[in-house]
Amino acid sequence: DGGITQSxxxxxxxxxxxxxLSCEQNLNHDAMYWYRQDPGxxxxxxxxxxxxxxxxxxxxxxGYSVSREKKESFPxxxxxxxxxxxxxxxxxxxxxxxxxxxxxxxxxxRLTVL
Amino acid sequence: xxxxGLHLPTLSVQxxxxxxxxxxxxxxxxxxxxxxxxxxxxxxxxxxxxxxxxDKRQGQRVTVLLNKTVKHLSxxxxxxxxxxxxxxxxxxxxxDSNYQLIWGAGTKLxxxx
Numbered sequence: 001d002g003g004i005t006q007s008x009x010x011x012x013x014x015x016x017x018x019x020x021l022s023c024e025q026n027l028n029h030d031a032m033y034w035y036r037q038d039p040g041x042x043x044x045x046x047x048x049x050x051x052x053x054x055x056x057x058x059x060x061x062x063g064y065s066v067s068r069e070k071k072e073s074f075p076x077x078x079x080x081x082x083x084x085x086x087x088x089x090x091x092x093x094x095x096x097x098x099x100x101x102x103x104x105x106x107x108x109x110r111l112t113v114l
Numbered sequence: 115x116x117x118x119g120l121h122l123p124t125l126s127v128q129x130x131x132x133x134x135x136x137x138x139x140x141x142x143x144x145x146x147x148x149x150x151x152x153x154x155x156x157x158x159x160x161x162x163x164x165x166x167x168x169d170k171r172q173g174q175r176v177t178v179l180l181n182k183t184v185k186h187l188s189x190x191x192x193x194x195x196x197x198x199x200x201x202x203x204x205x206x207x208x209x210d211s212n213y214q215l216i217w218g219a220g221t222k223l224x225x226x227x
Binding site for chain 2: 040043044058092104106108
């Protein structure tokens with residue numbers, strides 16, 4: 001998985017709770033990304049970060065928040081405002097922020113709301 | 115919108131045969147295309163990419179063909195092996211969206227022994 005770790009692998013949450021998904025990379029990449037994947041579908045971009053202390057919304061940012069305090073870390077918080085949070089969440093990184101730079105993905109976190 | 119339980123298109127191929135996975139992309143302004151492979155329970159893995167100024171690009175056992183006239187992309191896998199079993203995604207990058215990829219729904223490749 002290219003030096004990107006995500007934890008935990010499986011996560012269960014009660015409705016109304018916030019939960020934070022971890023993503024760490026040791027590739028010295030500047031850019032990091034969070035995607036959501038639903039069954040039988042492709043990936044949709046939640047947030048991305050080109051550099052430390054900077055991040056931008058993707059297509060489906062509502063109900064999610066991120067921080068980028070360190071180059072190697074890009075945690076994603078799924079808030080209670082996200083109406084349908086059950087999904088497979090994937091973190092990725094690339095050397096630079098251009099999409100033509102290959103994105104390397106972590107193993108993913110499967111979030112289930114009970 | 116979301117389609118929970120959407121059935122993935124599936125391609126079954128005999129081991130040793132060539133596989134051809136097709137993808138119709140949506141944006142005629144897209145100038146960069148990528149194929150990813152995703153094994154069950156894992157993150158996607160980059161396979162090969164191609165820019166819009168090319169029609170064909172070859173890698174190790176894989177070839178990507180781009181037909182801009184009909185907005186069609188294909189991935190050819192030579193001598194398919196059991197380890198090729200996965201879901202394959204094509205993704206496109208519209209010229210006006212430098213940091214975002216638009217992903218297809220994926221095709222599940224099944225290898226028959």
